[in-house]
Amino acid sequence: MSQQGTHHFVLTIQRPTANGFAVATYHGDVTPSPSATRMDLFNYLQAEHARHYPDTANGVVLHFSLEPNQL
Template identity: 40%
Template sequence: MTSQNQTIQQQGTHQWVITLEKPGLASGSWYGVYTPPVGATRHDVFKVLKSGIEAENPELAGATVIFFALEPNTL
């Protein structure tokens, strides 16, 4: 049986969801897990995730953030 700490390390310490939209052009939602570096802030993680999505989806560069959640990946 896998311990909760082993599962978190395999999956990431935080779970995130983000929805971006460029009205009339494109929109989408993404989710995943992430382990931020020590000392990182919520805003640091937001910028990393948003810029990564925009790099993979150039049509969403500068898109409006409709939703963003970042929570510890534990119950």
């Protein structure tokens, strides 16, 4: 197994388009800095989502989950 971050996230965003809606889910793992807040990480992940899926930039968050990456 490869090295993974301390937290797993799932973020789904939707935005209206000329042809309906653009919807995209971005997920993965991340290790926040010790001083980071949940809001800091949400803002960072929302910006990363927009970078990966530009059609959904500034859209509505349908789902956000951030959990420790352990069973």
